[in-house]
Structure formats: structure tokens, C-alpha cells
Amino acid sequence: MESKRELPTCDVCQQPANQTCGGCKQVYYCSRSHQKQGWKDGHKTKCCPFKIQFTSALGRHMIATRDIKQGEIILKEKPAVTGPRMASTAHCLSCAKKLQPSMIEENLDYYKCPLCNWPMCSPECAKDEVHKNECKAMTGKGYKSSIKYDSPEKAEAAYCVIAPLRVLLMKESNTKQFENIMNLESHLDKRINTHLYNVLKINLVAFIKNVIGLPFKDETILQVASIFDTNSFDVRSPDGTKRFRAIYVTASMMNHNCRPNTRHIFVGKDYNIVILATVPIAKGELITATYTQSLWGTLDRRKHLKQTKCFDCECERCGDPTEFGTYLGNIYCSLCNGLFNDNGLSTGAMLVSTNTFDETAPWKCEKCDHYIQSRQMFWGNNALKQDLNKLNKSGPQELEEFIEKYKLTLHPRNHLIVQAKLALAQIYGNYEGYTLPELPNDLLNRKIEICHELLELADKLEPGWTRFRGTILLELQAAMSMQTKREFEDQKLTKTGAQDQLMQSMALLQEATNILRVEPHMVETLEAKVKELSNQLDTANSFPE
Ligand SMILES: C[S@@+](CC[C@H](N)C(=O)[O-])C[C@H]1O[C@@H](n2cnc3c(N)ncnc32)[C@H](O)[C@@H]1O
Known part of the structure; x- marks a missing residue:
């Protein structure tokens, strides 16, 4: 015989109820007035779009109790x-x-x-x-x-x-x-x-x-x-x-994922934490944060998590030897290497781990039968990391030389190359002697190319409204606006072409604003950038056809 389903009851009067709280979808009410009363009586402080669950594999963790929109605040909490x-x-x-x-x-x-x-x-x-x-x-x-x-x-x-x-x-x-x-x-x-x-x-x-x-x-x-x-x-x-x-007692219930669906910021003089959804999160999904660096390869991330947080990460990204096709932690096979495409990039095959969950597993070429021991990967990785750390990062020269020197060993998206490129994206356009007006066209193009590469990578590894994406978008739109200005002045662009390109920059700036405006200290900068770009658009519009 079918068991009788229990009817939900109102949180205020315990009578049968068919309306749920819109915030958490967890608590029922019989009427609008009892919903208002329940809110005043204390639900206000408990209402949130998640619940804490426990499993033996994950310990306590956060689960969405309803669909959460991109950019939505999931939790605001004072430090304990x-x-x-x-x-x-x-x-x-x-x-x-x-x-x-x-x-x-x-x-x-x-x-x-x-x-x-x-x-x-x-x-x-x-x-x-x-x-x-x-x-x-x-x-x-x-x-x-x-x-x-x-x-x-x-x-x-x-x-x-x-x-x-x-x-x-x-x-x-x-x-x-x-x-x-x-x-x-x-x-x-x-x-x-x-x-x-x-x-x-x-x-x-x-x-x-x-x-x-x-x-x-x-x-x-x-x-x-x-x-x-x-x-x-x-x-x-x-x-x-x-x-x-x-x-933060509640925020610390968020488990880790190497492709997280939240980011956090700290606001106010008390440094309250605000957890924001970087992507839409469906009801029933885990709400996760990253405890490590998204731009580190799997070897480094898993080692760091084991040492500092005492667990073996078995997320989808850690389980994929190519890290969603980015090859962030991989190197070229030394036997297959040496062939280049028209852009001078190696077309050699990559060495990938034969078992990413076992740090001692050998690494094998995706094309040939070449194997290397995992300790060789560790040593190689550490040696190159030290090389990168030693570089003078107050200018671009040594970073560019590093990228050139290792182009036969490291894929253009290898994490060490990516870190060098990230530093370059900041230097070109911002550092003394390399500000946007001073930057020659080839370096301006280099900045734009790097920003596009970084955004593509972010889409795969840390998708959505992350601080990383917001910051790179700001860099990209500034460089693109400068490029448009120069091309228009050099008569390489028509008025309509310039307007189109500036509108593209505006779209990037809009997205960066959507991501970053929740950070109080960014508001002024964002407003200034919108004003600057609007002025540039007005100027372009005022030119004769
Ligand atoms: C900040 S606490 C998170 C809450 C914790 N799960 C609990 O039960 O209190 C961090 C700890 O949670 C566990 N943890 C977090 N993310 C995990 C994951 N993806 N897989 C397994 N354990 C994880 C690890 O034990 C880690 O040290």
C-alpha cells in the first residue's frame, strides 16, 4: 500500500501549508501574513539558499536548496x-x-x-x-x-x-x-x-x-x-x-573544488565575508570554493591541498590528465617534440599522467611510447618554478625571455608560462615606461593577445564571474580602446569601424562592471573607466563620416 505523504506545515501555526519561503525554499507557510510574521520572528536570520549536509567522503558540505543565479549573494557572515x-x-x-x-x-x-x-x-x-x-x-x-x-x-x-x-x-x-x-x-x-x-x-x-x-x-x-x-x-x-x-563558521562549511562555483570578498570595516555565485548553481548542486590557486597544475594543487587541508582532491579537474584540455600542468614529450606550425609553436605531443590520483604514477606521451617517472615531473616542475620566481618582474624582458626559452618544453598554456603571461598582462599598459599611451603597437597587440588567452583559460578552469575574469576584462578593454584610437587616427579604421570596436570595448567593460561592482573599493575605478570610454565614444560619434 502506498504510504501517505505528510503535508508540509506552516512554520508559524503548524497548520497544513502550501507556500514556501522564496529565499530558501525550505520553510512552508499557510499564508502571506504568516510568511511575514515568520520572517520577523527570526527566519530573517536563518533564511539562506543552502543547507549543510554530511557524507563520510566529504564531511559537512553546502548544497543549494534552490536554483541560484550567477552573481547572487549566497551568504554574508561576520568573522567568528x-x-x-x-x-x-x-x-x-x-x-x-x-x-x-x-x-x-x-x-x-x-x-x-x-x-x-x-x-x-x-x-x-x-x-x-x-x-x-x-x-x-x-x-x-x-x-x-x-x-x-x-x-x-x-x-x-x-x-x-x-x-x-x-x-x-x-x-x-x-x-x-x-x-x-x-x-x-x-x-x-x-x-x-x-x-x-x-x-x-x-x-x-x-x-x-x-x-x-x-x-x-x-x-x-x-x-x-x-x-x-x-x-x-x-x-x-x-x-x-x-x-x-x-x-567564518558557516562559510567554512563550503567544500573545495578545483573548478569552484563561488568566489568571496570581504566587505566593511568588520571584514564580513560575502560568498557570490560565479556561475548559475542548480538546486541540489554542491556549493564550492577553491582552497588553492586555480592557475596551478594538478600536481601542485593536490600536493598543496594534502599538506594544508589534509585531503586528496578527487574533483573532475583533478581526474582529467589534460585539465579540461588546457594541459596546464603538462610538458611536451621530448621524443615527439621539435615540429612547429606556421606560428612557430610546437605541434609535439604532451606527456600526461597515467593516473592523476596517484602522484607516483608515471607520465606517458599521448602519441608515442615514451614514459617518464613522476619524480622527474616534480623535479622539472620545481626547477622551472624556481627559474620563474627568480626573474625580475619589474619589467617585461626576463618574462618574455622565459617564455621564449621554454617554448620547446612547455605548452603555451602550461601554468608557468601562464603565470609569466599574467605578469606581462599587468606590466604592459600599467608599469612606468609601459603605460598604454607609451606602449608601441606590437606590445599593445601582445597585451591584447595575452588577455584573450587568459580569458579562454579562465572559461575552462574557473568559469563565470570570477575576480580573475573581471580584472582581465578591464585590462583588455583598456588596451582595445587604445588600439581603436590609434587605428582611427592612422586612418586604418572608418568612423563606423571605430564605433563598432568601441562598442565591443564597452560590452567588455559592462561585463567587468557586473563582476566587480560588488567590491566597494572598485566602484570609483569602474565609474571612471565607464566615463572615459563613454567620452571616447562621444568623440568618435562627433567625427564627420
Ligand atoms: C573548511 S573544511 C570544510 C568543511 C568540512 N567538510 C567539515 O566537515 O567541517 C575543510 C575540510 O573539508 C574536507 N573537504 C573539503 N573539500 C573536500 C573535497 N573536495 N573532498 C574531500 N574532502 C573535502 C577536508 O577534510 C578539508 O580539510
Whole structure:
């Protein structure tokens, strides 16, 4: 016999109901008035287009409870706790600003909190609420920081105590939030015997127990450090002067995917996180973020995820030896190599991993029977990475030479070549001596060509409304507008041709604006760019036919 389906009931009066909340599609109401009442009674703070589920393979993760549109805000959340990074150069403990030493009593030193002696940016910050509890806990036990800062660029390990201390002090001051944080995944069992955690056992545990005298077990103290390592977001102010770690309890329920469907930004003076859908997300789909760099090859991404987040990524991209046909992490086969097409690019075949989920699996040529061991790939990759890191990136010359030097080994979309091209896209058009008006036509064309390549790559690896796409679109439209101006002045373009090209630039700028206008610090720049391009269009329109 068919079982009777239970009728949904109204969240307010528990009577049968047939209307759902439009925001989450999870809660039912019998009428419009009860929907309004439910909203006021507290649904307002709980309504969201996702739910948290659990599976043994993925742990807790976010699932869309309704279709989510591209660009839609999925979640806005305050940080549960913030703190300096594990090892940090001198940063203010309150506002997180990177500090510069100044002359204090004839010595180059930082301004320090008069009570606990940690470097701060000002007396106001020393008195700030964020710092109050830890300052009291330290000075109450007669502790004063005595770190000797050798250089403003040297990261100090002593900072590792601050963020865990803030969480542990919450047990008394904000018990609910303390429990929320302690409920997060830590992977302490996998981290506890690593070198870093052996150091923390000596420094952090001794500081919390012996110096501050807090009655926590060693394991609880290390668990907090491990919760930070697993869940915290790296937060930076738009101008790059402030940098810290923050835990957002709900946002940290987003699992990782190497082709994510969200991005996040931080807004307001409290650095609230805003999670945005970069592509349309269908009801029932996982809502994912990336914990690594999208422009790294699979070997590097999986290694980073294993080391920092303690899991083996088995997403679709990691499972595809060509990374959706981009060959981002691949190199040419040294036997098949040597043939070129008309553009001077190698037409050789690629070496691909025989099992991307096994980092020890050999790599094989797609055309011939040539194999190499995975460790050769690792070594080669690392050697070239070091080569790239050493380059002078204040100008284009060494980056262009790198691309030329490795064109027989690395595909034009190999991640190292892509990183060099990304740097070039910024240099051409922006750096001194290479600003758009100064750029010769061949370099202007080079910038445009690189921007197109990068956008194509982004479509495959991190599609949709990502910050990467928004930024490259801005670079491309600026270069294209300059190209149009020059071609029109050189009479290579008719008035209609110029108008058409400027309209294409405007379409790119519109898309960049749709992507980036949610970032408050971008609004002014975007408005200025729209105004500039509109003026250029008006000028073109005013020319006689
Ligand atoms: C920020 S937490 C995400 C929430 C976590 N799943 C939980 O249950 O608390 C990060 C951890 O989630 C797990 N995780 C995230 N993405 C994953 C994925 N794609 N596959 C397997 N585990 C994943 C890993 O254990 C990782 O260290």
C-alpha cells in the first residue's frame, strides 16, 4: 500500500501549508501574513539558499536548496574570530596593519602596547576591544612581549599564540561562539606529528598553560591551532596594508573544488565575508570554493591541498590528465617534440599522467611510447618554478625571455608560462615606461593577445564571474580602446569601424562592471573607466563620416 505523504506545515501555526519561503525554499507557510510574521520572528536570520549536509567522503558540505543565479549573494557572515597569521611580520594586533618601525628614543622600533608590549599601530588600537581580553590575560600574569624584531620583513613565529589565545579566552567570554569554532574540522590527528605541530607543542602549549595559566589540555590548545589551519580565510584589505586570518563558521562549511562555483570578498570595516555565485548553481548542486590557486597544475594543487587541508582532491579537474584540455600542468614529450606550425609553436605531443590520483604514477606521451617517472615531473616542475620566481618582474624582458626559452618544453598554456603571461598582462599598459599611451603597437597587440588567452583559460578552469575574469576584462578593454584610437587616427579604421570596436570595448567593460561592482573599493575605478570610454565614444560619434 502506498504510504501517505505528510503535508508540509506552516512554520508559524503548524497548520497544513502550501507556500514556501522564496529565499530558501525550505520553510512552508499557510499564508502571506504568516510568511511575514515568520520572517520577523527570526527566519530573517536563518533564511539562506543552502543547507549543510554530511557524507563520510566529504564531511559537512553546502548544497543549494534552490536554483541560484550567477552573481547572487549566497551568504554574508561576520568573522567568528580574527587573528594574525601563524608567523607574521610586525602587524597591529587590533587593526592588522603591517607596521613600519619608526625612531623611538633614538632607536628604530615599533610603537608598543603600554601594557603587554606587543607592537601596535597607535594608542587607540592598543585600547581597542579586539585586544582587550588577551592583553588582560597576558598582563594579569605579568607577561610582556619581548620579541626582538631583526627586520621589518622577517616573519616572527611568536605571533602563532595570539589567534588560538583569542579562541580559548572565548570559552568564558562567548561560550556559544567558542563551541561553534570547536565544532569545526581540525585534522589534528593528521597534523600532530608534523614538524610544525612539534614546534607548536613547545611554543604555543607552553605559552597558554605556563605563561597565561589557562586550564586547557594540550590537545585542546593544538586543536584550536589545527582548526585555524583547516578553516581560516586569508583576509587582506583592498590596499594590501592589512592582512590576517579569520574564521567564518558557516562559510567554512563550503567544500573545495578545483573548478569552484563561488568566489568571496570581504566587505566593511568588520571584514564580513560575502560568498557570490560565479556561475548559475542548480538546486541540489554542491556549493564550492577553491582552497588553492586555480592557475596551478594538478600536481601542485593536490600536493598543496594534502599538506594544508589534509585531503586528496578527487574533483573532475583533478581526474582529467589534460585539465579540461588546457594541459596546464603538462610538458611536451621530448621524443615527439621539435615540429612547429606556421606560428612557430610546437605541434609535439604532451606527456600526461597515467593516473592523476596517484602522484607516483608515471607520465606517458599521448602519441608515442615514451614514459617518464613522476619524480622527474616534480623535479622539472620545481626547477622551472624556481627559474620563474627568480626573474625580475619589474619589467617585461626576463618574462618574455622565459617564455621564449621554454617554448620547446612547455605548452603555451602550461601554468608557468601562464603565470609569466599574467605578469606581462599587468606590466604592459600599467608599469612606468609601459603605460598604454607609451606602449608601441606590437606590445599593445601582445597585451591584447595575452588577455584573450587568459580569458579562454579562465572559461575552462574557473568559469563565470570570477575576480580573475573581471580584472582581465578591464585590462583588455583598456588596451582595445587604445588600439581603436590609434587605428582611427592612422586612418586604418572608418568612423563606423571605430564605433563598432568601441562598442565591443564597452560590452567588455559592462561585463567587468557586473563582476566587480560588488567590491566597494572598485566602484570609483569602474565609474571612471565607464566615463572615459563613454567620452571616447562621444568623440568618435562627433567625427564627420
Ligand atoms: C573548511 S573544511 C570544510 C568543511 C568540512 N567538510 C567539515 O566537515 O567541517 C575543510 C575540510 O573539508 C574536507 N573537504 C573539503 N573539500 C573536500 C573535497 N573536495 N573532498 C574531500 N574532502 C573535502 C577536508 O577534510 C578539508 O580539510
